[in-house]
Amino acid sequence: MPNTQSAKRQLRKSLRRRRRNELRKSAIRYWRHQLERLVEAGRLDEAREAFSQFQKAVDKAAQRRAIHPNRAARLKARMARRLNPA
Template identity: 65%
Template sequence: METPRHLHGVYPCGLQEEKLQSPAVFPKDREGGGSAIPNTRSAARQLRKSLRRRRRNDLRRSAIRYWRKQILKLISEGNREEALRIFPNYQKAVDKAASHGAIHKNKADRLKARMWRRITAT
């Protein structure tokens, strides 16, 4: 039986082929086989949700890295006042990542404490 025209490129779970091009979906084959292609609609939905969450968490963690680099650059230049001025932005990024689960709460506290010590030590 021929596949209906509107179903070409659609997997058994109904997920479109184009949406599965992420490297997170197609890892290198491991021993024992296995496939990252979801078999059910609920598995496809979970895959999409996990990819969305991963992108959001990556953005939250990259915001932490951005503000950390800015502060460390200011500290190395000896500009303590400016580093103190942008420290709340760093705190906000760290707290937001912790509240959404991108990093652990204890790690957030540790990051803020270490950065505060570095700023005030200069």
């Protein structure tokens, strides 16, 4: 438990940041699952739109450092491979 005023303030800030980061990460999970379902169902037009939303969520999270930029690149590359098999 924080004792000083500044420690209490830091705790509040870290809880706010944690909540924001969790929302960003859950958006990534949501769009990834949507994309996987659409690809498996063969609905590629809708999957491409979902991929756009997925990329947006991943880029936003990486920009805000909720996830590492290399992880963002890896996630996008894997999903692009699933969407457009070579």
